[in-house]
Amino acid sequence: MKKRLFLSAVVFILAIGGAFASQLLTADIGYSKLVDVPGQETLCKARIECNGGQFNCTATFDEGLVTYVNIQMYKLAIASDLTSCTIVLTRDTPE
DSSP states (O other), X not given: OHHHHHHHHHHXXXXXXXXXXXXXXXXXXXXXETTTOTTSSXXXXXXXXXXXXXXXXXXXXXXXXXXEEEEEOEEXXXXXXXXXXXXXXXXXXXX
């Protein structure tokens, strides 16, 4: 009985640790909005990866002849809907 309880506790602890570790390894694609970048051809356009953290995830890029500086990146609220970039993304280091 004690062995079974111990093994259950170990499995639970490893599952929690794995969940936290996998969270750190994932990165979200950052999208710019048409409102912020009038020159882009779609409502949401993929730009960079954002790995989460305490700093806003921003990007500097060229669109046409204009250079956009420190534009906030967003995540798609619905994965397959390229019009739903509404969730603000963050990164672990400042730009």
